[in-house]
Amino acid sequence: xxxxxxxxxxxxxxxxxxxxxxxxxxxxxxxxxxxxxxxxxxxxxxxxxxxxxxxxxxxxxxxxxxxxxxxxxxxxxxxxxxxxxxxxxxxxxxxxxxxxxxxxxxxxxxxxxxxxxxxxxxxxxxxxxxxxxxxxxxxxxxxxxxxxxxxxxxxxxxxxxxxxxxxxxxxxxxxxxxxxxxxxxxxxxxxxxxxxxxxxxxxxxxxxxxxxxxxxxxxxxxxxxxxxxxxxxxxxxxxxxxxxxxxxxxxxxxxxxxxxxxxxxxxxxxxxxxxxxxxxxxxxxxxxxxxxxxxxxxxxxxxxxxxxxxxxxxxxxxxxxxxxxxxxxxxxxxxxxxxxxxxxxxxxxxxxxxxxxxxxxxxxxxxxxxxxxxxxxxxxxxxxxxxxxxxxxxxxxxxxxxxxxxxxxxxxxxxxxxxxxxxxxxxxxxxxxxxxxxxxxxxxxxxxxxxxxxxxxxxxxxxxxxxxxxxxxxxxxxxxxxxxxxxxxxxxxxxxxxxxxxxxxxxxxxxxxxxxxxxxxxxxxxxxxxxxxxxxxxxxxxxxxxxxxxxxxxxxxxxxxxxxxxxxxxxxxxxxxxxxxxxxxxxxxxxxxxxxxxxxxxxxxxxxxxxxxxxxxxxx
Amino acid sequence: xxxxxxxxxxxxxxxxxxxxxxxxxxxxxxxxxxxxxxxxxxxxxxxxxxxxxxxxxxxxxxxxxxxxxxxxxxxxxxxxxxxxxxxxxxxxxxxxxxxxxxxxxxxxxxxxxxxxxxxxxxxxxxxxxxxxxxxxxxxxxxxxxxxxxxxxxxxxxxxxxxxxxxxx
Numbered sequence: 083x084x085x086x087x088x089x090x091x092x093x094x095x096x097x098x099x100x101x102x103x104x105x106x107x108x109x110x111x112x113x114x115x116x117x118x119x120x121x122x123x124x125x126x127x128x129x130x131x132x133x134x135x136x137x138x139x140x141x142x143x144x145x146x147x148x149x150x151x152x153x154x155x156x157x158x159x160x161x162x163x164x165x166x167x168x169x170x171x172x173x174x175x176x177x178x179x180x181x182x183x184x185x186x187x188x189x190x191x192x193x194x195x196x197x198x199x200x201x202x203x204x205x206x207x208x209x210x211x212x213x214x215x216x217x218x219x220x221x222x223x224x225x226x227x228x229x230x231x232x233x234x235x236x237x238x239x240x241x242x243x244x245x246x247x248x249x250x251x252x253x254x255x256x257x258x259x260x261x262x263x264x265x266x267x268x269x270x271x272x273x274x275x276x277x278x279x280x281x282x283x284x285x286x287x288x289x290x291x292x293x294x295x296x297x298x299x300x301x302x303x304x305x306x307x308x309x310x311x312x313x314x315x316x317x318x319x320x321x322x323x324x325x326x327x328x329x330x331x332x333x334x335x336x337x338x339x340x341x342x343x344x345x346x347x348x349x350x351x352x353x354x355x356x357x358x359x360x361x362x363x364x365x366x367x368x369x370x371x372x373x374x375x376x377x378x379x380x381x382x383x384x385x386x387x388x389x390x391x392x393x394x395x396x397x398x399x400x401x402x403x404x405x406x407x408x409x410x411x412x413x414x415x416x417x418x419x420x421x422x423x424x425x426x427x428x429x430x431x432x433x434x435x436x437x438x439x440x441x442x443x444x445x446x447x448x449x450x451x452x453x454x455x456x457x458x459x460x461x462x463x464x465x466x467x468x469x470x471x472x473x474x475x476x477x478x479x480x481x482x483x484x485x486x487x488x489x490x491x492x493x494x495x496x497x498x499x500x501x502x503x504x505x506x507x508x509x510x511x512x513x514x515x516x517x518x519x520x521x522x523x524x525x526x527x528x529x530x531x532x533x534x535x536x537x538x539x540x541x542x543x544x545x546x547x548x549x550x551x552x553x554x555x556x557x558x559x560x561x562x563x564x565x566x567x568x569x570x571x572x573x574x575x576x577x578x579x580x581x582x583x584x585x586x587x588x589x590x591x592x593x594x595x596x597x598x599x600x601x602x603x604x605x606x607x608x609x610x611x612x613x614x615x616x617x618x619x620x621x622x623x624x625x626x627x628x629x630x631x632x633x634x635x636x637x638x639x640x641x642x643x644x645x646x647x648x649x650x651x652x653x654x655x656x657x658x659x660x661x662x663x664x665x666x667x668x669x670x671x672x673x674x675x676x677x678x679x680x681x682x683x684x685x686x687x688x689x690x691x692x693x694x695x696x697x698x699x700x701x702x
Numbered sequence: 703x704x705x706x707x708x709x710x711x712x713x714x715x716x717x718x719x720x721x722x723x724x725x726x727x728x729x730x731x732x733x734x735x736x737x738x739x740x741x742x743x744x745x746x747x748x749x750x751x752x753x754x755x756x757x758x759x760x761x762x763x764x765x766x767x768x769x770x771x772x773x774x775x776x777x778x779x780x781x782x783x784x785x786x787x788x789x790x791x792x793x794x795x796x797x798x799x800x801x802x803x804x805x806x807x808x809x810x811x812x813x814x815x816x817x818x819x820x821x822x823x824x825x826x827x828x829x830x831x832x833x834x835x836x837x838x839x840x841x842x843x844x845x846x847x848x849x850x851x852x853x854x855x856x857x858x859x860x861x862x863x864x865x866x867x868x869x870x
Contacts, residue, residue: 101741232740261740305728398870405863462740473732499762502736504755562751563736625743632746675744682745686753689733694711694726 101231103261103463104222105269105455108211108235108249110169110291110318111422113137114449115218116456117226118465123273123453126225134448135221137291139213140164141202149217161186161345163200167320168214170292171196171207172252173244178316186341195248206594208252215256231620232261234459236451238293239265240313240399240479242525243537243567250564259620261462263564266290267297268308268476269454270420274445275301276457276472282415283309285403287433287441288451289396290421292318296400298407298414307475310406310498312399317392319355319423325388326351326380330366334376343370354380359425386428393432400436406498411437419443420450475500478561485522485531494559497527501565506558508574515547521557523569540569546576611664618667622659625671626652629678632685639684651677706760706773716771716829716836716845718764727761767829768856771836771849780842782849794851801858805865814869818862821855828852 104126107114112134116125125133132151140153141163148156157164165187171179176191188199197204215235222230235258237249246263253260267286274280280301288295295313299306327348331339339347346368354364358380368376404410417433419441424430433441445453461471478501483493494505509519519542526534545553554574561567629652637645655670707714710726732738734753739746763769772782790798801817808814828851835845 262737304732401870402867405866458737462737464741473728473735474737475731475735500758502751502755503758505759560751560755563754624741628742628746632742678743678745679748682743682749685746686734686749690709690730690753693729693733 100465101463102222102226102228103232103234103456103459103465104218104226104230105234105264105452105457105459106215106218106236106253106258107266107269107452107455108169108214108237108252109137109451110167110293110320111137112291112448113214113218114452115222116449116452117222118456118460123456123460125449125452126222128221129224135214135217137169137214138164138166139168139210141200141205144202147202147213149213158342158346158349161341162188163202164345165198165200165205165210167292168207168210170316170320171198172211173242173246173248174207186344195244208248209255211249211252212255215253215258219256219258231259232459232463233258234262234264234269234455234462235260236264236266236269236455237565238288238290238313238315239267239295239297239308239311240293240315241565242315242480242535243482243565244535245315246565250566260564261459263566264455264458264474265295265297265308265311265476265479265565266293266451267295267311267420268299268306268474269452269458270418270445270450271297271299271301271306271454272457272472272474273450273454274418274442275299275306277445280416283409283413285400285414285417285437286420287396287400287417287424288313288420289423289429290318291423292316292320294318294396294399296396296403298403298409304472305475306472308477308500309409310403311477311479312403312406313479314395314399317395319421319426321392322355322389322423322426323348323351325392326354326385329380329384329388330376330378333378334374336370336374336376337372340371343372346370347376350376355385355426358382358385359427382427389426389428393428396429397432397436414439417441418445418450420447422448476563476565477501478503478565480525480535481527482523482525482537482559482561482567483534484557485524489531491524491526491529491531491534495561499561501561502563504558504560506556509555509557510551511545511548511553511555512550514550516550516553517545517547518543519545519555521569521571523559523567537567538569540571542571545573548575615662615664615667618664618671619659622655622667622671625674626656626659629674632678632681636681636685636688639688640681644681648674648677648681704760705777706763707777709757709760710764714774714777716767716774717833723761723764727757730757767825767832768849768853771832771845771852774836775842775846775849778842780846782846784850784853787846787850790851790854794854798854798858802861805858805861808865810869811866814862814866818859821859821862825852825855825859828855 104115104117114125114134116123127133135150136154138150138153138157140148140156140160142148153164157166173195175194176182176189176196190197190199190204195206197206219230233253235249235253237246250260250263267288270286270288271284282301284299284301286297286299293315294317295311297311298309300309330347330351350366350368354366357364363379363381366376366378366380414437417437424447430441460466477498478495479497481493481497482495483491486492494507495503511519521540521542523537524531524534525537528534542555545555555571556574557569557571559567559569629648651674655674658667658670710723712722734750734757736747736750736754739750763773775782804817808817828848832845832848832852835841835848
């Protein structure tokens with residue numbers, strides 16, 4: 083939940099005042115924050131007018147943190163405390179990270195997600211990312227002169243559950259109310275599609291600093307429907323830098339490098355890559371701490387040669403996405419290029435040749451994701467009237483399954499299923515009197531569990547003792563609109579709700595998030611109680627507004643008794659809002675939520691009936 | 703059991719009428735999707751998640767010819783019995799074996815493309831036969847046999863996909 087304050091305790095804001103909502107592109111290399119101002123999406127620059135925030139965090143000492151350009155300037159001097167491309171480590175263990183040897187950090191192989199030892203202590207990638215998000219939140223609050231009511235944070239479409247959860251946790255720790263995790267290519271499609279009033283089937287080719295996504299979307303009046311998505315969450319512009327870095331080390335015949343020289347040459351490699359976008363050759367010169375000099379010239383031809391396999395590697399997922407969509411290249415109306423790495427001419431050329439058409443890049447590939455996210459945040463915040471908004475239908479990128487006998491995977495929800503999605507599976511006991519059971523949830527396409535990503539192990543307890551095979555345990559999987567999985571279980575013959583203990587294989591336990599949240603307060607010297615109170619008040623206020631709007635629209639669905647019960651709960655909450663006991667407010671919020679449960683269900687039913695009635699009248 | 707056709711306001715039939723299903727699906731989603739309730743209370747968000755999940759599942763079922771036919775037959779009290787009834791006419795099995803041999807032998811994309819093209823044609827005619835059996839003749843038991851065949855073809859389609867991945 084976000085840290086937000088109500089201007090005057092107990093006073094509700096203007097009923098039609100637009101809520102401040104932002105879209106955040108939390109990138110491997112750069113991050114941005116954007117908002118919709120007077121109907122136009124704009125990127126919010128920093129005080130110096132710079133739109134990008136380099137995704138670099140430097141822990142200066144135990145208290146001070148630098149983010150962005152300041153951290154970037156010191157990265158070669160202080161490589162161990164200056165974290166670049168932290169997105170690559172989100173939701174990942176030490177064994178998952180490629181090129182670990184050339185990353186100049188002190189890794190800590192924690193269970194689940196790796197951690198980094200810095201001068202400010204051991205940090206999780208989630209905490210490092212939250213520092214970037216915090217700076218963007220502060221930038222937006224300063225620029226918009228108000229508190230942000232909600233944020234949409236973008237993630238690579240190919241991010242798995244652990245990576246998504248890590249991103250959402252980072253948002254929470256940064257004090258953001260995360261309205262939605264939005265897939266980056268989808269965000270780009272929104273910005274592109276609305277800007278160009280496009281209709282038809284489009285491909286979005288998104289090569290960022292550390293991740294590659296390809297999404298196939300069907301754009302039609304007011305609907306963005308993702309048909310299929312594929313990618314590689316370990317492939318991006320960084321890998322091109324890495325190839326250049328290796329080339330430098332090889333050409334200059336360098337001995338194994340220290341952390342500082344390594345970082346220096348990585349920076350030089352990146353600069354050379356960027357220079358080659360518009361020039362035929364790039365000079366690479368550096369003086370190392372050993373006194374050695376590097377003085378090389380990298381030609382476009384050599385650069386294309388050493389990175390050719392990387393470019394080719396992106397085309398595999400492209401073919402797979404087309405196959406999953408049941409489409410051929412000829413059916414694609416346009417290819418939208420997203421991500422700074424698509425500026426490389428060899429990437430443009432390869433994509434153009436594959437799709438047999440010139441790629442579309444009339445929107446800034448660095449900004450298009452943030453702009454799309456801002457547009458979606460504006461819709462989610464309810465700032466667009468119905469009819470002028472749009473509908474987004476996205477999919478789950480990787481199949482979700484469970485481990486069965488012999489270490490095999492059984493798919494429960496296949497990839498490219500439209501989310502939200504749910505599926506239930508029945509299990510039974512194999513021993514007489516068995517009261518517990520373990521369910522191992524994995525994500526991926528491979529047949530062997532060991533080749534998939536382990537998401538969590540669920541221990542089901544409290545199954546009533548029965549003969550083997552008699553119990554019917556229904557395990558329900560639910561993927562929400564953020565692409566995040568939750569699991570519940572019930573024993574069906576007895577109706578006993580089996581209790582679930584979740585042990586996330588990756589990602590953070592709730593307790594970890596709580597601790598990081600506390601640490602972030604210590605850090606900012608904020609008062610935990612004041613923040614909890616502020617959050618509860620915002621939550622309460624939001625719920626009162628939503629309930630009143632619902633009553634105004636659909637009170638006919640309620641008996642007068644039912645209506646009174648809800649109004650009483652609203653009044654009770656409203657009375658408590660100006661108070662200072664956040665627990666009491668929370669209880670009143672929960673009570674109001676319970677009181678409106680049935681009303682909410684009826685409103686959905688009525689909405690569907692209206693939708694169908696409208697359609698029939700319209701089509702007659 | 704739930705009737706997915708009813709949810710979309712459609713008459714139960716195997717043959718889909720134009721884009722009626724798509725339009726209905728989109729109309730309903732535009733009312734119940736979680737994006738419409740991002741700022742609402744827990745109760746509405748929960749109801750929205752449940753409804754959207756159900757609508758997505760129903761749409762997925764009706765979009766897929768095998769699942770649509772299976773659902774229709776179940777509404778008519780006929781179990782397709784994919785798992786238990788694996789008996790197939792010998793000539794069909796023979797043809798399937800030949801197709802799989804052709805798949806084994808296909809070592810490049812053009813060969814797989816050709817197989818896929820044949821298979822798509824095969825599937826279309828099977829779907830026509832199913833529509834005929836269910837919608838016109840109301841021969842539900844006969845249709846069940848055709849649906850099992852169509853599922854066989856779907857599996858071959860998946861194997862072709864796997865073969866593409868192998869050669870890449």
